[in-house]
Amino acid sequence: xxxxxxxxxxxVYGDVRxxxxxxxxxxxxxxxxxxxPLQRLMSVNVCQQAIxxxxxxxxxxxxxxxxxxxxxxxxxNLRAAFLVPPRWMDVVVSDYAxxxxxxxxxxxxxxxxxxxxxxxxxxxxxxxxxxxxxxRRLLRDADALRRRGDWAGALRSLGTYLTLRLQRLPGxxxxx
Numbered sequence: 269x270x271x272x273x274x275x276x277x278x279x280v281y282g283d284v285r286x287x288x289x290x291x292x293x294x295x296x297x298x299x300x301x302x303x304x305p306l307q308r309l310m311s312v313n314v315c316q317q318a319i320x321x322x323x324x325x326x327x328x329x330x331x332x333x334x335x336x337x338x339x340x341x342x343x344x345n346l347r348a349a350f351l352v353p354p355r356w357m358d359v360v361v362s363d364y365a366x367x368x369x370x371x372x373x374x375x376x377x378x379x380x381x382x383x384x385x386x387x388x389x390x391x392x393x394x395x396x397x398x399x400x401x402x403x404r405r406l407l408r409d410a411d412a413l414r415r416r417g418d419w420a421g422a423l424r425s426l427g428t429y430l431t432l433r434l435q436r437l438p439g440x441x442x443x444x
Contacts, residue, residue, distance in 0.1 A: 350399070
């Protein structure tokens, strides 16, 4: 019933009920997810056990990035969310023990590349007005990269932000 109500949405997700202490700070028995707009998804992931994807999304995006050993789903969810808005359904889809690999290990490949993934997705979609409010993320990323001493990454993020801002001005065309 809930999936039918989602219509042609490419990515539909519900909640999970946490069954044990977890890194999300949700008490056992509590729910995790609720609406996950793009801005939130750039910082935390939807619990994989609660997601339903259309096959066409895999055909378009090419599937999970196998280099990401733990957060391949988060990588895919981010790429998908830039393409189609995720749709939340107010229903608990599964119970989640929170004892798997993602509850105890990080993903160095994904964590090293997530800022570049986000920057690249914004750069590919300069005309999508619904993304404009989220582009300030590029400034936060540029500042974080600068503080880490990654000046090349900081300049890429800042350059993308400025290019996207300039493209919004009437009569100006993208640089280079």
